[in-house]
Amino acid sequence: MVDFSILEVATISNAPIKLNFVDYINCPVCDFEIDVKDKEVDNGSTVCCENCEHTIKFDIVKV
Numbered sequence: 001m002v003d004f005s006i007l008e009v010a011t012i013s014n015a016p017i018k019l020n021f022v023d024y025i026n027c028p029v030c031d032f033e034i035d036v037k038d039k040e041v042d043n044g045s046t047v048c049c050e051n052c053e054h055t056i057k058f059d060i061v062k063v
Helices: none
Strands: 004-011 024-026 033-035 046-048 055-062
Parallel strands (some): 004 055
């Protein structure tokens, strides 16, 4: 059973990137708003939902 989700972020920049273009993402399980403003992420970086403890992994895709 998969206990995490993958969120792909398309960019022209090299990883790691700073998420200064979005304030929050919604948890795919419970729709809770997760604050990611100005968070620096790389491939494999994770964020955990405070409401249901679901883990979201970031996948940086260079365009």
